[in-house]
Amino acid sequence: MVLTAEFRLFSKQHPLISIARAVPECTITIEEEDQADAGPIVFVLRVVCGSFEAFETALEDEDSVTEYALISDEETVRIYHTVVENLYPEEIDELVFNKTLVERWWVTSEGEHLKQQFANREELVSYRDSCRKMNMDFQLRRLYESNTDDYRIPGVSEKQHEALRVAYEEGYFDVPRRTSLRDVADVLAISRSALAERLHRGQSHVFEHYFSDRPY
Structure with a gap:
């Protein structure tokens, strides 16, 4: 049974939280993230x-x-x-984080707010315990069974899935191409650079799922 959890994380040492606390009325939404x-x-x-200056x-x-x-x-x-360094300690098992699907992730002065899918309760508990090892306060707000009818390849976020679907429907992947990156971005009401990033990350997850020796 796939579960969706909505929760808040807080640590005074987290750089994005520190930045949000230093800027008035600041909301930072993580559109994409990548770590190797x-x-x-x-x-x-x-x-x-x-204040963007602040x-x-x-x-x-x-x-x-x-x-x-x-x-943009x-x-x-x-x-x-x-680019952020030293966000997570090396001893934390990265697989705990990489195998979960983040649907939404944003940061305010109150902490990190996440809507995230977990395969089961055991996976959620492992995630919570890993957060506590990093001295991050974990507060579960909601937990409910996910709607699994809308299947997505593991690792492909909801926004990446939407970008890939709309780009396909608009003919961006056709040969010859029937639409431009700008036109697809306008349909989604996002910037061209944000769309390019979502398509790149989404395609990378799709390729890894089908061709990697260690798929998700």
Whole structure:
């Protein structure tokens, strides 16, 4: 029985939480994230806040943020490419995190808020215990059985799935191509760079699922 959990994580040492606490009315939505071999984590962040100047100052003041770049500016919303080091200790079993499916993930001054799928209660307990090993407060808000009718390949997020589906329906993958990246982005009401990132991550998960020696 697949379960969906909605929960909050909090740690004063978490860089994204520290940044959100330093900026008025700040909500940071993690659009994409990628980490290889317990190294730095690359985040694509969708940011809504009271002051983008204060947000960028907070990024620069955070020691674990090694680089960032503004990739989209839509007046009230900005999207940043951000590299963060030393977010998780090496002793944490990465498989606990990699085999779960995050449906939504955002950060405020109150902590990390996640909507995430787990294969069963045992997997959820393992995730909770791993968070506590990192001295992160774990507060479960809701737990319910997932609707498994809408099948997605493990690892492909809801937003990646939507991007792939719409791009396919609009003819982006046709030869010759019947639509542009910009046109598909307009259908989804997101930036072209955000769409490109979702398509890239989604296709990577699809290829890994079918061709990797160690699929999800």
